[in-house]
Amino acid sequence: MLAALVLLVTAASLLSPRFLTLPNLLNVLRQVSIVGILAIGMTFVILARGIDLSVGSILGIAVVLFAGSMDRLGMAVAIPIGFVAAAAAGAVNGIGIAYAGIPAFIMTLGMLSFVRGLAFIYTGGTPIPINSQQFYELGNGYLFGVPIPALILLAVLAASGFVLGLTPFGRSVYAIGSNEDAARLSGVPVRRFTTLVYVISGLMSGLAGLVYASQLSIGTPIAGQGYELDAIAAVVVGGTSLFGGKGSVGGTFLGTLIIGVLANILNLTGVDPFVQQLFKGGLIILAVLIMSRSGRR
């Protein structure tokens, strides 16, 4: 996967002299931060052999809640409100799947529509502008010369890598994804941990919503529509198996970068927007093809 990224970056720097400049690379990092954060949350879910189609909608509800409360109540209150809603939606997903036995695909598909409806009701369909300068800085500012959203993405990556690799919970996520019955028999609290996985995905959606709202200074009820598919694509390109148990957040990060660099270079070289979609689709299929080959060896 790293080889693919290196190849793409080499090709990109040959195609456009402006690709390999620091401002452009920092732009790419910022551009991928929203989907990257969603994809890391999605990795937890897919590793546990689930799927979460509601991440884009949960991002949307968090965005409108941040926007609706930011100027009235201030950052310190507004941010928790959005996160509580996002975590609650994730918890409902998790409980429905782990305890009520609803298939993840169906549960989160329902949640996708339900939460999007809430976002439309909350806003009345009209975007809510955010005027807080401090909040704008969060999405658009720099720390140590790196865009803050990119730093958030890297922090999330490090924390998730630690949780998945080095904690009993993380190892259990892999165990649940490989063989749920075996995990249960060996004493893993499967239901509780499955619920937790969807709560994490919900929280990540909330965090991605925070980046979205602060970057764009607007709370629109259509925020994040279709992002669930971008997140799943990043996870898959990053080498995580849709059948659970195999993969890593590091891979997802690389997958996110590959898709992001591809979009960037297509824009830099001025490829027709109609044609850009062909590249993106082709890349996803190619990545999975290469992976299934290497898996068989």
Add this chain to the structure above:
Amino acid sequence: MRKILWLAAAVASLMVSQARADEKLPVTGKTCTELQAFYKTLPFTDILPMPAGPVKVSGKPSDLTIGFSQTGFNHPWRIAMLAALQAEACRHPNLKLVVLDGNVDVAKQSNDVHDLLTRGVDAVLLSPVESAALAPAARAVMAANIPLIVMDRDVPTDKTLFIGQSNVTMAEGVAGKMAKDLGGKGNIVVITGLKGSSPAVDRDQGMKNVLAKYPGIKVLATGDGQWIRDPAVPLMEDFLTTYPKIDALFSHAEESSWGAELAIARAGRCKDHIRIYTFDGSNAGFKAVKAGTFQADGNYTPYIADIGLRAALYALMKKPIPGEKTYRFPGHELVLPDSPVVTAANADQWIGRGWGDFEPTADPCRK
């Protein structure tokens, strides 16, 4: 079971008692009282004028039901359009509206139109997602022998009346202002509306018509902003990275223009003074024109649905529609006057007459 029935009856009676006087109307959440005041601000109430009060149509029962199939309510422009319709409906106490949300999906909207026919509406107002795909639904309405008023985007089949403004001539106006400001030469980038959608195609066509006369203006790159803010940010970032000298941005939607302005500020290119030419005609957009963020705003008003309703009532009453003409598609067309492009010169005059009551985003280049 009996308990459930009681509960249902209680809920139903509660709903009936609420459905009086200052009932909040669906989607817009406005009451008729609020809409009466709003009606006075609408731009086209003098077209097909109609006095307030009950509408009498011979051969019909006293109450009339009018169906409205909207593209979708995913954009405030579409909601503003409905508000104009509700405002007209509120003036006529015997009118009932049935409003359906197409979810920007041609299949869903086609079903919606058929559902309206099943419900036995007296007229259908349609603002199609996409023209060709809604043609069969439009034919079904005409076959049912009830008036079909098509608004904003057209269908290529027979209809009672099509009402819309021309995106082509509007874009010519905006692009003409751009060409003049640039003195006929310069480098521009374009962020379109959702690719393939008819307003995006028409706005692009209008721009190209003008640019054909100005060979000195070069289009460096074009990207798809999907009418919204988030895709426009990375697009503009990448344009700025690729091209050290951009003189102007031609952007099909105010929302995308805001996204581009954010990207310009972040890239530290505010001092390039990239001129922005955009569309949508919201009050926020007009304020941004006044503030100098946008150089021009194509004044594409959603306030045409009140005319649509009046046209339907004219048709039901068999009154002739003054100003209707035959045109390239079957049926008739009512061409609305092009509202002038809003620029710094006339922004003051237009603020308050656009759509939407939200404030513009703070311009990151002017903080």
